[in-house]
Amino acid sequence: MKFAVVVFPGSNCEHDTFHVLKTILDQEVVYSWHQDSDLQGADAVILPGGFAYGDHLRCGAIAKFSPILKSVKEHAEQGKLVLGICNGFQILQETGLLPGVMLRNSGLKFVCRHVYLKSESGETPFTASCRPGQILRIPIAHNEGNFFLAPDQLTELEKNRQVLFRYSDASGDVSAAANPNGSLNNIAGVINRRGNVMGLMPHPERASELLLGCEDGRQILQSMVDWNGHFSE
Amino acid sequence: MKAKIIVRLKDGVLDPQGQTIQRALNKMGHPEITNLRQGKFFEIEIDGLENQEEVRRLMEEISRDVLCNPIIETFEIEDIS
Numbered sequence: 001m002k003f004a005v006v007v008f009p010g011s012n013c014e015h016d017t018f019h020v021l022k023t024i025l026d027q028e029v030v031y032s033w034h035q036d037s038d039l040q041g042a043d044a045v046i047l048p049g050g051f052a053y054g055d056h057l058r059c060g061a062i063a064k065f066s067p068i069l070k071s072v073k074e075h076a077e078q079g080k081l082v083l084g085i086c087n088g089f090q091i092l093q094e095t096g097l098l099p100g101v102m103l104r105n106s107g108l109k110f111v112c113r114h115v116y117l118k119s120e121s122g123e124t125p126f127t128a129s130c131r132p133g134q135i136l137r138i139p140i141a142h143n144e145g146n147f148f149l150a151p152d153q154l155t156e157l158e159k160n161r162q163v164l165f166r167y168s169d170a171s172g173d174v175s176a177a178a179n180p181n182g183s184l185n186n187i188a189g190v191i192n193r194r195g196n197v198m199g200l201m202p203h204p205e206r207a208s209e210l211l212l213g214c215e216d217g218r219q220i221l222q223s224m225v226d227w228n229g230h231f232s233e
Numbered sequence: 234m235k236a237k238i239i240v241r242l243k244d245g246v247l248d249p250q251g252q253t254i255q256r257a258l259n260k261m262g263h264p265e266i267t268n269l270r271q272g273k274f275f276e277i278e279i280d281g282l283e284n285q286e287e288v289r290r291l292m293e294e295i296s297r298d299v300l301c302n303p304i305i306e307t308f309e310i311e312d313i314s
Binding site: 057058061065094096100101104105106107108146148150177182 | 246247249250253299300302304305
């Protein structure tokens with residue numbers, strides 16, 4: 001499977017993401033520069049974490065006008081996989097590929113620590129390797145991760161089962177105490193209606209090898225690989 | 234020409250920064266401040282457009298597409314001169 005990792009000025013997780021895909025998962029990976037429009041024939045695109053364009057104006061607000069985003073939209077329209085991690089999630093929201101917006105964390109602090117995530121659905125390309133209800137331990141690192149959506153749209157999002165991951169405690173209890181940033185309904189990851197574009201605030205690429213203390217994040221990236229293999233059969 | 238645009242958070246959207254500023258002001262001895270919302274203010278210079286109507290159209294376009302996120306914010310063109 002071939003991945004394209006998009007690089008914006010201010011991205012800072014592209015090397016970690018590239019490393020995990022290439023070295024740990026043994027997949028083909030290329031970088032795609034934001035000023036290019038060529039995704040180089042990739043099966044899946046990842047928008048990595050960081051601070052694209054310095055997060056100026058709003059997170060992702062400038063990045064959405066990059067030439068590469070036009071190609072990412074076309075890629076998504078073809079039903080191919082797109083994953084936005086952290087800042088990549090914010091960019092996908094700004095482009096309208098995913099619902100909602102990230103407000104400043106309710107505690108007004110940049111939060112950088114491991115959290116527990118409860119997997120809500122096993123039937124997507126990004127969670128195929130997870131059991132429904134499985135608890136993953138993956139780090140977050142963000143200042144704007146406070147998921148917000150108007151109440152009627154939030155109801156719709158929940159009804160369509162588009163929430164794939166919620167912040168929980170180690171036992172899977174989705175409580176206010178386990179919510180690190182004030183996100184509505186403890187939302188940490190959502191998918192689009194079509195089921196091929198996911199945004200995730202936690203960083204799976206930082207939790208994909210035991211050397212770093214935890215490899216739960218690998219399941220998400222491995223799911224994409226497994227799903228793609230399934231599709232091409 | 235010059236234009237001034239204000240971008241505000243919609244009512245009901247949590248504004249933790251505004252709340253923090255309000256609490257700080259309350260603690261500084263201003264208990265009469267009971268609510269404070271933070272927004273963004275843009276001063277823009279425009280060259281090459283003929284009249285105010287054209288400038289207004291352009292300002293509305295960039296406000297809608299770039300300066301504000303309609304999910305959480307609204308914009309107001311304060312002044313064109």
